Amino acid sequence: MRDQEPGPGPAEQRLTTQEAAELLGVKPETVYAYVSRGHLSSRRAPGGRGSTFDAKEVETLARRNKRESAGGSAxxxxxxxxxxxxxxxxxxxYFRGVDATELASRHSYEEVAEWLWTGRLRRGVTFTAPEAYVAAARRAVGSLPEHADPTDRLRVAAIAAAATDPLRFDLSEEAVLGTARVLIPTLVAALTPAGFTYRDEGSVAQRLWDRLSGRPADEAALKVLDTALALLVDHDLAASTLAVRVAASARAHAYAAVSAGLGVIEGPLHGAASGLAHKLIMEVLDRGDAGPVIAQELRAGRSIPGLGHRLYPGEDPRARVLFELLEELPHSAPALAAARDIVATAARHTPLHANVDLALAVFTASSAMPSTAGETIFAVARTAGWIAHALEEYEERPLRMRPSGHYAGPKPPQPLPE
Known part of the structure; x- marks a missing residue:
């Protein structure tokens, strides 16, 4: 900041905060955020009320934002x-510059979520949901057909929670953070089968375990689940996260932005990938050998689930952390052996490393969880990251996530159809 510089020269034009905000297409508080990040300089207005900004600097930043919002390079x-x-x-x-695997190994999912949202670590933080939100979400989910999968339930729960919240259109940081801390436990509560009592206590990992497995959870198993949630909080601009930012760019409220993300993760190339890996491991366990199972996948022209990642030429760091924790669970030994067999067998065809989907599959297959459990863990975990990206996007110029279409249809004008 250059607040103490001499007054402007005769050729220098200064803008008020409101004028700068209008030119940039952002809220006044975002203008000050630009100052704190070093993108703009400010100077106290005469009389000490408010700040003024160099018009040329503001115009340059506006042009840069416009170029970046158009997407891509020249x-x-x-x-x-x-x-x-x-x-x-x-x-x-890294999450905000801190090694994400170390953060997830030492802190709970809730603490990592708070770090991503605010850049502050709140030790021992827990999330709870008002009874009205839980009741509305469970009623809505209870109306779904029995064959509805967990992601269907989560989407419906998010909509029900939004309808319960009359202040959902408040996009201030404080309000959106409040939404996040309520929405995550509401989503977990909505997974409770009808007729079962939901207790809003304990960590998110503890409550989620009860929704996913009929087996009692020991401390080591809960540590794996909590670490998996923390590792999966965010992973840059994955497909679902981009959908969330597009929704937030249009100033959709936080529940709607999360709903956009939930709609994308159902694809087999995103959130549902761990379910395919789970089924692969179960088949290898059933046959006792990965060879014929891998051969069947390759013969059908399918890629091997749980192997390789476009962002990591080597080992997926998330998988590495989870595999180390799974080594401490005696009941995971058969599934771990099956995963090693899959990697070794597939390596004869293509040198790919295990990714986080395979590690999740080992965990779910060895914890008496259904094949959809990995997708559920992914969705609950990533909700925190989606909220973080929505918060960032609310600070940017509205509707900037608007690429231009490249028309490739018939050259107009064409005659009207008969």
Whole structure:
């Protein structure tokens, strides 16, 4: 900041905070956020009321934001969005500059979520949901057919929670954080089968375990689940996260933004990938050998679930952490052996490493959980990351996530159809 500089020269034009906000297409508080990040300089207005900004600096920033919102580079590269949340390196990734695997290994899911949201660590934090939200979500989910999968239930629960919240259109940081702390336990509560009592106590991992497994949870198993949730909080601009940012760019409220993310993760190439890996492990366990199972997948022209990741040429750091924890669970030994057999067998065809989907599959298959459990864990975990990205996008110019279409249809004007 250059608040103490001499007054402006005759050729220098200064803008008020409101004028700068209008030119940038953001809220006044976002203008000050730009100052704190070093994107703009400010100076006290005469009389000490408010700040003024160099018009040329503001115009330059507005042009830069417009270029970035158009997506990609001049050479036609991929869409690029500025974020302060997650950085992915060759063989590791970071949350706000801190090694994500170390953070997840030492802190609970809730604490990691708070770090991603605010940049502050709140030790011992827990999330609870008002009874009205839980009741509305469970009623809505209870009306679904029996064959509805967990992601269906989560989407319906998010909508029911939104309808219960009359202040959902308040997009201030404080309000959105309040929504996040209520929505996550509400989603977990909505997974409770009708006729069963839901207790809103304990960590998210403890409550989620009861929704996913009929087996009592010991401390080591809960540690694996809690760490998996923390590891999966965010992973940069995955497909579901991009959908969330598009929704937030249009100023959809936080529940709607999360709903956009939930709609995307059902794809087999995203959140549902762990379910395919779970079924693969169960088949290998059933046959006792990965060879014929892998051969069947390759013969059908399918890629092997749970192997490889486009962002990591080597081992997926999330998988590495989970496999180390799974080694401490005696009942996971058969599924771990099956996963090793899958990796070794597939390596004869293509040198791919295990990814987090395979590690999740080992956990769910050895914990008496259904094949959909990995997708459920992923969705609950990633809800925190989606909220973090929505908060970032609310600070940006509205509707900036609007790429231009490249028309390739018949050249107009065409005659009216008969």
């Amino acid at each position: 050479s036609g590269g991929e869409l690029s969005v500025r974020t302060r949340l997650t950085f992915i390196d060759t063989d590791r990734y």
